[in-house]
Amino acid sequence: MLKSLLGPGTPQPSLLDRLKQGIQKTRAGLVTKLDDAIYGRKEIDSGLLDELEYALITADVGPRTAADILESIRQRVDRHLVSDPAELRGLIREHLLSVLESVERPLAEVAEPPLVVMVVGVNGSGKTTTIGKLAHRFKTDGRSVLLCAADTFRAAAIEQLEIWGTRTATEVIRQQQGSDPSAVIFDALQAAKARKVDTLIVDTAGRLHTKENLMAELEKMRRTASRVVPDAPHEVLLVLDATTGQNGLEQARKFTGSAGVTGLVLTKLDGTAKGGIVVAISRELNLPIRYVGVGEQADDLLPFEPDKFIASLFA
Amino acid sequence: MFDSLSEKLQRVFKNIRGEGTLTAENMEAALKEIRMALLEADVHFKVVKQFIEGVRQKALGQEVLTSFSPAQQVIKIVRDELIAVLGTHPSRLRTANQPPTVVMIVGLQGSGKTTSTGKLAKFLSKSGHRPLVVSVDVYRPAARQQLAVIARDLQMPLYAGTPEETKPLDLARSARREAEQTGRDMVLIDTAGRLHIDDELMAELQELKENLNPTEILFVADAMTGQDAVKSADEFHKRLGITGVILTKMDGDARGGGALSIRHVTGQPLKFIGTGEKFDALEAFHPDRAANRILGMGDVISFIEKVEQNIDQKKAEEMQRKLIDNEFTLEDFRDQLKQLRKLGPLENLIGMMPKMGPLKELKDAKVDEKELTRIVAIIDSMTPRERDNHMLINGARRRRIAKGSGTTVQDVNNLLKQYAQARKMMKSFTGGGFLGKRMAKMKLPFFDNQN
Numbered sequence: 001m002l003k004s005l006l007g008p009g010t011p012q013p014s015l016l017d018r019l020k021q022g023i024q025k026t027r028a029g030l031v032t033k034l035d036d037a038i039y040g041r042k043e044i045d046s047g048l049l050d051e052l053e054y055a056l057i058t059a060d061v062g063p064r065t066a067a068d069i070l071e072s073i074r075q076r077v078d079r080h081l082v083s084d085p086a087e088l089r090g091l092i093r094e095h096l097l098s099v100l101e102s103v104e105r106p107l108a109e110v111a112e113p114p115l116v117v118m119v120v121g122v123n124g125s126g127k128t129t130t131i132g133k134l135a136h137r138f139k140t141d142g143r144s145v146l147l148c149a150a151d152t153f154r155a156a157a158i159e160q161l162e163i164w165g166t167r168t169a170t171e172v173i174r175q176q177q178g179s180d181p182s183a184v185i186f187d188a189l190q191a192a193k194a195r196k197v198d199t200l201i202v203d204t205a206g207r208l209h210t211k212e213n214l215m216a217e218l219e220k221m222r223r224t225a226s227r228v229v230p231d232a233p234h235e236v237l238l239v240l241d242a243t244t245g246q247n248g249l250e251q252a253r254k255f256t257g258s259a260g261v262t263g264l265v266l267t268k269l270d271g272t273a274k275g276g277i278v279v280a281i282s283r284e285l286n287l288p289i290r291y292v293g294v295g296e297q298a299d300d301l302l303p304f305e306p307d308k309f310i311a312s313l314f315a
Numbered sequence: 316m317f318d319s320l321s322e323k324l325q326r327v328f329k330n331i332r333g334e335g336t337l338t339a340e341n342m343e344a345a346l347k348e349i350r351m352a353l354l355e356a357d358v359h360f361k362v363v364k365q366f367i368e369g370v371r372q373k374a375l376g377q378e379v380l381t382s383f384s385p386a387q388q389v390i391k392i393v394r395d396e397l398i399a400v401l402g403t404h405p406s407r408l409r410t411a412n413q414p415p416t417v418v419m420i421v422g423l424q425g426s427g428k429t430t431s432t433g434k435l436a437k438f439l440s441k442s443g444h445r446p447l448v449v450s451v452d453v454y455r456p457a458a459r460q461q462l463a464v465i466a467r468d469l470q471m472p473l474y475a476g477t478p479e480e481t482k483p484l485d486l487a488r489s490a491r492r493e494a495e496q497t498g499r500d501m502v503l504i505d506t507a508g509r510l511h512i513d514d515e516l517m518a519e520l521q522e523l524k525e526n527l528n529p530t531e532i533l534f535v536a537d538a539m540t541g542q543d544a545v546k547s548a549d550e551f552h553k554r555l556g557i558t559g560v561i562l563t564k565m566d567g568d569a570r571g572g573g574a575l576s577i578r579h580v581t582g583q584p585l586k587f588i589g590t591g592e593k594f595d596a597l598e599a600f601h602p603d604r605a606a607n608r609i610l611g612m613g614d615v616i617s618f619i620e621k622v623e624q625n626i627d628q629k630k631a632e633e634m635q636r637k638l639i640d641n642e643f644t645l646e647d648f649r650d651q652l653k654q655l656r657k658l659g660p661l662e663n664l665i666g667m668m669p670k671m672g673p674l675k676e677l678k679d680a681k682v683d684e685k686e687l688t689r690i691v692a693i694i695d696s697m698t699p700r701e702r703d704n705h706m707l708i709n710g711a712r713r714r715r716i717a718k719g720s721g722t723t724v725q726d727v728n729n730l731l732k733q734y735a736q737a738r739k740m741m742k743s744f745t746g747g748g749f750l751g752k753r754m755a756k757m758k759l760p761f762f763d764n765q766n
Contacts, residue, residue, distance in 0.1 A: 054360055054361075057354060057360045057542065058359070058360050058542045059542070060541040060542050060543070062354075062355075063351055063354040063355060122539065122564070122567070123425070123427065123430075123564065123592075124424070124425025124426060124427055124537065124564075125425060126424070126425055132456075153592075154461070155429075155460075155461045155462075155464035155465050155468070156457040156458075156460040156461035156463075156464050157457075157461075159456070159457035159460050160455070160456045160457035160458075160461075162457075163456035163457055164456060177464075208564060208566060208567040209567065209568075210566065210567050210568045211566075241425060241537070241539075241540075243423065243537070243540050243541060243543045243544070243547070244539050244540065244541055245357030245539060245540055245541020245542060245544075245569075245572070245573070246354075246355050246356070246357050246541065246570075247357070247538075247539040247541075247567065247568065247569035247570070248539070248541070250568055250569075251539075268423075268424060268425075268510070270510065276541075277541060296454075
């Protein structure tokens with residue numbers, strides 16, 4: 001289970017419902033297809049397995065994960081462990097859940113604040129919006145937050161973060177566009193220490209994982225951070241657009257290599273996207289999913305809990 | 316990362332005894348690999364299915380070409396099919412009869428609309444248009460400011476809007492009026508990102524369309540999009556009737572299989588690809604290059620075709636004879652270089668080579684196009700006698716040649732040295748095997764005919 005930053009014992013009663021609502025489309029996608037495939041079938045034959053593969057692949061779980069799942073089903077069928085198509089739904093559910101649960105680990109905690117959270121990702125995945133929502137979430141939990149505008153590259157990125165700062169009444173440490181992002185981080189960390197804030201969230205410029213110089217810049221930012229606060233950044237969140245396909249794996253791999261990603265945030269899950277790529281990423285890279293973004297409002301960011309995620313998928 | 320499809324196919328056929336012919340059985344194994352490659356490239360499942368069926372039909376009906384191995388034949392069929400689906404020609408932007416031409420740029424959040432708008436404005440102004448840009452994204456924080464900064468950097472006129480104008484339609488209308496008044500022939504409208512299932516926002520786009528009568532509605536799609544690309548493109552197309560697609564973030568390592576899916580479901584052409592963060596990183600879409608990328612392969616067949624198309628058969632035979640008789644003069648050298656240039660940019664040629672086997676060393680080869688131009692200029696500055704017999708070229712002649720070609724004596728020396736080396740190498744080599752074995756090592760690659 002994910003120990004969210006909500007603090008102890010503050011479960012929102014509406015959480016499951018909101019998650020359900022937010023990812024309704026997701027559900028309509030994968031589960032409807034699975035149900036359609038299974039419905040009315042008397043036995044498990046190759047036609048049914050094809051349909052299942054279709055449902056899994058169009059959910060972006062990737063051809064390899066899909067092949068894995070089908071293989072385990074086939075084996076069970078061969079050994080006469082299952083024969084009723086209706087059991088398949090449960091099997092797939094279990095399989096997906098076990099993949100997601102096996103990578104769960106609690107969020108980093110620090111003995112002495114600030115907790116430094118760095119947010120990275122490719123262009124347009126939703127980093128700045130996620131940070132706005134994260135700030136809102138931490139604030140509602142009664143934590144003090146400081147934002148760091150280290151995306152000094154994209155036009156108006158700093159202004160975008162500042163608007164989120166105003167919305168959530170959070171201060172933003174910034175410099176001019178075009179300045180060295182590591183310098184901004186340095187300033188922000190000094191400020192965070194001086195003001196004794198609980199959490200510092202660092203926005204970084206979107207970059208494609210194939211740009212080596214930009215990935216090296218991330219490494220430098222990490223080094224700078226760790227010089228001011230040992231072990232910082234404590235959490236490095238990779239923001240991933242839920243519509244991302246198999247390239248998401250490569251993104252996760254490269255960002256983990258350079259930035260030391262510790263968890264994923266899946267955004268834009270309110271589309272028809274299925275976010276199946278997170279299953280592939282969890283499976284191959286052993287990274288937990290921390291949050292999911294399900295809308296454009298400040299409170300549209302929910303902590304990710306595999307059992308609830310899967311439960312709402314299969315509800 | 317992924318093995319390239321061509322490598323996989325070669326392995327499939329190697330594992331089958333008597334790989335000489337294409338049979339129904341070994342075809343199945345090949346199709347399986349193709350299917351996996353396409354799925355990994357994020358081509359939509361259903362599109363893959365239809366596609367594979369098409370390839371199967373074509374492959375089995377095909378007469379056996381002895382000059383290609385089965386793997387190569389399959390690759391060729393797949394590639395031809397891909398290109399057929401992607402569209403055979405690069406397509407261009409249309410303009411309205413009565414300017415200003417209105418271009419709407421639409422898409423999901425974060426696909427790269429604003430950046431593409433800036434790039435497109437630059438692209439258009441380079442080709443003689445006078446675009447005006449306007450952002451009607453009244454939702455995302457600082458979105459309009461983002462476009463304003465881009466326009467300022469590009470020194471491109473932008474309609475900034477008045478404080479009263481808070482509706483996208485008002486902004487767009489005023490922008491068009493401003494374009495008419497200031498003699499701008501194109502208006503690029505950057506719209507807010509939206510999910511295709513957001514009914515309200517999709518209706519807003521329809522309203523914009525009805526009132527502005529845009530000539531082009533470009534759908535901006537992220538090359539990294541997965542299986543969902545189909546749905547969003549389809550929905551945008553249904554609601555708006557998009558006229559083209561810009562595929563962004565192609566400078567990453569995404570295979571861009573979404574391109575195939577989008578084209579398949581909308582039938583609309585891919586017009587541009589975004590290939591970098593700089594504002595000139597927008598290119599016209601080339602179906603053949605996209606096909607290669609989706610397949611993740613160096614394209615040996617089109618390379619061979621290209622060589623065959625462009626190398627003059629007679630000249631090639633003549634060259635072969637000269638090479639053997641060691642009559643290879645500087646004049647011939649220049650001809651070879653010129654033929655080579657006809658094949659197109661060398662970087663592309665190298666991109667087409669399979670990065671394996673004897674040509675492995677070419678992988679990181681960098682070719683300086685200017686270098687070739689310089690060499691041709693140097694040879695051009697020689698007298699016919701000098702070209703015929705390079706031994707004539709003494710210090711004074713070298714100075715003259717350098718002056719005539721705008722190079723230095725050192726450049727001339729270098730060229731003569733390379734030429735002498737090439738001649739020497741030819742002496743040691745008789746007949747075939749040249750292209751494969753020597754080319755990688757030579758500083759100045761040129762081709763003989765390999766039939």
